[in-house]
Amino acid sequence: MSREQEAVVDRTLVDATAAAVAKWGLSEVTLERVAAEAGMSRATIYRRGVTREDLIAALTAEAADTYSRAMLPALAGPGTARERLESALDALCVTADEHLHLLAGMFLAHGEVFHKPGPDAMVVDVFAEPFERLLRDGAADGSLRSLPATITATALFNLVGWGYIHLRAAHDWQPETARRILLDLVLNGTSA
Numbered sequence: 001m002s003r004e005q006e007a008v009v010d011r012t013l014v015d016a017t018a019a020a021v022a023k024w025g026l027s028e029v030t031l032e033r034v035a036a037e038a039g040m041s042r043a044t045i046y047r048r049g050v051t052r053e054d055l056i057a058a059l060t061a062e063a064a065d066t067y068s069r070a071m072l073p074a075l076a077g078p079g080t081a082r083e084r085l086e087s088a089l090d091a092l093c094v095t096a097d098e099h100l101h102l103l104a105g106m107f108l109a110h111g112e113v114f115h116k117p118g119p120d121a122m123v124v125d126v127f128a129e130p131f132e133r134l135l136r137d138g139a140a141d142g143s144l145r146s147l148p149a150t151i152t153a154t155a156l157f158n159l160v161g162w163g164y165i166h167l168r169a170a171h172d173w174q175p176e177t178a179r180r181i182l183l184d185l186v187l188n189g190t191s192a
Contacts, residue, residue, distance in 0.1 A: 009050055009054050009055060009058045012038050013034065013038055013045070013050060013055060013058075014055065014058050014059060014062065015037075015038075016034045016035070016037035016038035017029065017034050017037075017055040017056070017058070017059055018059060018099075018102045019037040020033045020034050020036075020037045021059070021102050021105035021106060022101035022102050022104070022105045023037075023105070024105070025105045025106075026056070026105055026106045029052065029055075029056075030052065031045050031046070031050075031051075031052055031055075034052075034055060059102070063099065064126045064127070066095055066098070066099075067092075067095055067126070067127060068126060070091040070092070070094065070095045071088055071091060071092075071130040073087065073091070074087040074088035074091060074130065074134065075088070075130055075133060075134070080138070080141055080143035081134050081135070081137035081138030081139075081140070081141050081143050081144050082138055082143035082144050082187065082190075082191055082192075083143070084134055084137070085131070085134045085135070085138060085144065085187065085190065086183060086187055088130055088131065088134055089156070089160050089182075089183050089186060089187070090179060090183065092157070092160055092161055092164070093160065093164045093175065093178070093179045093182070093183075094175075096161060096164050096165050096168070097168065097175055100165065100168055100169055101169070103165050103169075104165055104166075104169035104170075127157050127161075128150070128153040128154045128156075128157050129153070130153075131152075131153035131156045131157055132149045132150055132152075132153035135147055135149040135152055135153055135156075135190070136149050138190070138192070142192055143191070143192055144190050144191060144192055145190055145191065145192050147190065152190070156186060156190075159182070159186065160182050160183070160186055163182055164178050164179065164182055167181075167182075
């Protein structure tokens with residue numbers, strides 16, 4: 001997104017887009033629905049030169065920033081890689097809870113936000129990379145099994161991230177229960 005586009009994608013429109021995604025799901029979000037959530041006309045958004053793609057990009061950038069900040073303590077903190085992986089997975093769940101309805105609305109978006117196109121592509125690097133790094137660290141320090149780091153990181157992000165969102169939003173599980181069950185399954189499957 002260009003600087004000009006950033007200037008016209010204000011907080012009101014980003015919040016309205018998040019509300020529209022939570023209400024209708026990402027694939028059904030239109031500028032008309034965003035305008036309704038923002039309490040303005042669709043023409044006002046068009047006059048600002050903002051597209052649906054600009055708004056989704058702003059939401060994605062915000063999610064990536066929040067996620068990166070949540071991962072930092074696990075990446076930079078003390079402990080074995082297994083302990084830090086547990087911390088990172090827990091942070092993923094906590095971050096998901098902060099944006100549960102938005103993420104649930106994105107769940108069936110057919111990869112619009114979280115995936116690169118192409119049959120051999122993995123999840124967007126900013127989301128899988130912290131887990132890839134922790135898996136490599138764990139293989140080196142002996143606290144985690146030696147696993148193919150890139151594909152396992154992608155599987156971890158999707159298994160825990162989307163599994164947690166599904167259990168919370170669709171099954172109404174309590175946060176502690178969903179985290180405990182998922183993290184126990186994942187950590188026991190990756191531990192040395």
